[in-house]
Amino acid sequence: MKKTIVLTLALSLVLSLTACGKSGNDGADEKSEGVMTYAEYMAADLDSEVVIETYVQAKQSWWEDKATLYTQDQDGAYFIYNAVCSEADYEKLTPGTKIKVTGYKTEWSGEVEVAEGAAIEILDGSYTASAADVTDLLGKDELIDHQNQLVSFKGMTVETYEKDGESYDCAFVYNDDNSGSADSNSDLYFNVSKDGQTYTFCVESYLCDSSTDVYKAVENLNVGDTVDLEGFLYWYNGANPHITSVNVK
């Protein structure tokens, strides 16, 4: 009898641990009933209702009870645009926080997102994504498979900033045409190259304002610097990475 009880308890313990493993802190949990997997979300039609469970990776902005968030689970990323969110709840959304999002899928200039007005619910659970190295995918169609994810670009070379054939004779500009200024919290744009191809990256000032390390780091870039970059793979008529970290080698 004792053996049976011990065996039962041990089995219960193992089962409990297994269950914890699926819904615990590593984000490998199964989706709740009625919640889409990432694959189902991606397969859903535009303008159709979507219900997802995901994890906040970064907060872009909050204004008048609307929050814009970069979120991700272990399978892919979801950009949540202007979801309904009180300021108090917004404060609770730290990196890793699990949320359930109910809204509509939409696309704006190539960026697939959960449209304005989605409802969010804070859940138990945590998952923080590590950056996927997509350096080798730059310029390739497969890059879009990582849309909105936290990604990294390794060994990039800072180039003189150019746009529409015009050289700006500097490593970065405020707004993409240098129409901004240092004290106006403008977005920063800079060009980096790899294997002879040049790409334009951005420090989006709502996501990382002028007080952040990454903003200051980009302001200190020099043409010719070799850098490793991390950021979220936002999309606007093509890849438009929003950089959150710069490491000058």
Add this chain to the structure above:
Amino acid sequence: MEETLNKKYSEITINKKWKKMLSAFLIGASLLTLTGCHGSRALPDFTPPADFDTTKNFEITFWAKNDTNKNQTDVYKKAIADFESLYPNIKVNMKLYTDYNRIFNDVITNIATGTTPNVCITYPDHIATYMTGKNTVVPLDDLFVNEKYGLGGNSLLFDGPTQEEIVPQFLSECVLEGQHYAIPYMRSTECCYINRDYVEKLGYTLPDVLTWDFIWEVSEAATAKNADGTFALNGQNVMIPFIYKSTDNMMIQFLKQQEADYSTPEGDIGLFNDTTEAFLYEIADHVESGAFSTFKISSYPANFLNAGQCVFAIDSTAGATWMGADAPLSDISEDAFVDFETEVRMVPQIDPENPQMISQGPSICVFNKADPQEVLASWLFAQYLLTDEVQIGYARTEGYLPVTLKAQESPSYQDYLARSGEDNGTHYAIKLDASKLLLSHTGDTFVTPVFNGSASLRNAAGQLIENVSTSVRRHETVDDAYMEQLYADVTALYRLDQKDIATNGKQALGPLPGAAVLLLLALSLSWLLILLYVLSDFVKKRKKH
């Protein structure tokens, strides 16, 4: 003896309670008073000084807006440098914005902390809200006519316009509550940028004045598809025949053309009417067929127009440099451009013989400060932005119109207009066509009434279209019940039912804060206890007797 002592004791006790109560009342009253004043920190009325003090240094802040256009930033920078060289004791610090609403939000935040900028690019709708703070924005009428420093004043160190040289219609748009609280800076309107090739390919002839009927009909025709699912018109997978950037303007102009209600100058709201509803049903039909979309739903009209994925793109004349097959500014890659003949027309009309279009564009307001000399320095800079060089320089950056007749009629500006199409930069033909359109139709422009809440009403007008369009795309039923709910939702969202906010020009203080409610409850309870104590004491004495 005991009685006397008791009586004295009683009096002392009651006096202490009175003092405590009185103190509590005074503190409460003070708190309530402070709560009532929150955000106002009233400044004295501004009185222009007799002379500008050139011995004292002034540092003023200028919050400017540009259209993500470095040429505009350059004009501002040059204007500041030139002004500072004329007035070495005034330093102008510029903060740049690319969004009017961000300026608005920042100003509102800074009114509460007494840290408004000195000079600010803004819309009259926004100024109406700024004015809920007492003496926050400087009324300019006295400054206009100031002999030394007024418009065309004899002590100015620059050649500014006289009041008569400012386009009267544009100046009148800056009147709020009977006074000028701003000066116009630039003016624009909306226009329709058209792929003429597509219109003709569909078998239509482009008229000089577009009507709503024409634009809907052609847009519907443009939705036809090939057997493989591509669009017959462009052979691409994407075609949105008609895209509107600013749906608030779309609704406002349509209602004006239909002579339907929108709002009265007093702030009475007429937006939710039968004409509005009929227009929303019409829009719903064209969203359903794929003939129509909006900027908020799809993206910038220019991106689709330039890629051959749109026939009619309605945007500001101040966005002209982004529009057309040869647009000098673009967010799409060069290889996405298609070649086509671009045309510029007025926004669609109901009555082509009597066209009506919105007048929009930035104005300039001056914020009040404790030091009248600082305000005068601000006014001098604001006025400097009306000089020919600044006016023409900025107008050339986009499809803007200078707001002074002095600049409009100057040889320099006339030469600029005459050189349309010489290049795809400064003289980009589409940009100049847009400017000329406004120049020749200034008399056909209108503005909506300005009152505290008019900015919200404007947003609501656009929200109706956005909501209907979104709902159709989501396959929701748009019927009478939907419309009723839509009106209720939009009314609530923009608090249009709070007439106090919308009409009387004074911001309601709202419900009492929780702390104040608690204080008042505590006061009431204390009074009750005092009363009970006094009654109890009285009863005891009666019993003793």
